Amino acid sequence: MxxxxxxxxxxxxxxxxxxxxxxxxxxxxxxxxxxxxxxxxxxxxxxxxxxxxxxxxxxxxVAAWDIDVRPDGKGLPVGKGTVSDGETIFAEQCASCHGDFGEGRDRWPQLAGGFDTLTRDRPVKTVGSYWPYLSTVYDYVHRAMPFGNARSLSNDDVYALTAYVLYLNDIETDEDFELSNENFTAVTMPNAGTFVPDDRAEEQHYKDDADPCMTDCKPGPVKITMHAQVLDVTPEGGGDESGPAGGSVD
CATH class of the missing domain: 1.20.5 (Single alpha-helices involved in coiled-coils or other helix-helix interfaces)
Incomplete structure (x- = not known):
């Protein structure tokens, strides 16, 4: 053959x-x-x-994959959880990375605080200071947390954790507060309404259905007026975190 x-x-x-x-x-x-x-x-x-x-x-x-939650509450499962229940779950499942009070540990994200910092050179973007929708908290915890054991939490667990994160950020101040699918959309986040729509489609080259300019778009030589901020993402022992903040290239 x-x-x-x-x-x-x-x-x-x-x-x-x-x-x-x-x-x-x-x-x-x-x-x-x-x-x-x-x-x-x-x-x-x-x-x-x-x-x-x-x-x-x-x-x-299909239901096992269809778990996303919208800002208007669509997709929320039936359930409920209290701040006190969330505190217990947080201590067991979350504090090792996010700190006992959401302050963050090592390079793990900070969840609480950062109020009135968004206009600073180094804003602290937390659930309380930055996230505009509570649905993002529920959806992310439900989908991806705890790290290494995602989807292990019940719906009630996620409601309780979300309630505790609200408490850590002083958005809810009552220790007996209970979050559920019934009152979820009544919670307003501090940074709600400050995001702007993505209107790039309104730019002239989109309206003209033309290719955007990529070369020689601005007359005269390019002049660097300031260097970008050095972000705090370099592990200790490397990088330089000093220098001017903000910046742009003309």
Missing amino acids: SKFRKLAFLAGLFGATLAAHAQDTAKKAEAAEGPVTDAALSTDARAGSRLGLGRVATPDE
């Missing part, structure tokens, strides 16, 4: 084995979850079923 024919034979054998495995998997899934009628399938899904590949996702599988 020539080298070409041998490769073709092996490829055909591999394809047949893969197809058989896919059909066997589909049969097992159908036996476990019941048949899916062809009428319920989209055109693409029907094409896949003819090839013996995949199946339609179940409602529970």
Whole structure:
């Protein structure tokens, strides 16, 4: 058998084995979850079923991925949690990185404080000082925290942690405060309303459907008037964090 024919034979054998495995998997899934009628399938899904590949996702599988929460509260699950419950969870799951009071540790983010710093050269951007929507807190904690064990918290746990973060930032001052899907949208963040819409599409070159200028866009030589701020992101022992803050290039 020539080298070409041998490769073709092996490829055909591999394809047949893969197809058989896919059909066997589909049969097992159908036996476990019941048949899916062809009428319920989209055109693409029907094409896949003819090839013996995949199946339609179940409602529970879709719900497991559909976890985003919008600023208007859409997507919030039913649940509730108190500040005191959140304090206990925070101490066990979060304080090792974010500090006992949200002050941050090492290079881990600070969650509380930073009020009235956003106009400074070195603003402290925390949940309380910067984040405009409480939904971002819930969504991020639910999706990604605690670090290394994401999605391990229940809905009530996330409500409780969110309530505690509000308490750390003095947005809620009552130790008995309980956050739930019922009162969630009533909470107003300190920095709400200060963000501006992304209006880049209104720029002239977008309106003209033209390419933006990339060379020789400004008459005369380029003059550096100030250097950008050195951000506090360099590990200790390296980098220079001194120097003027802010800056731009003309």
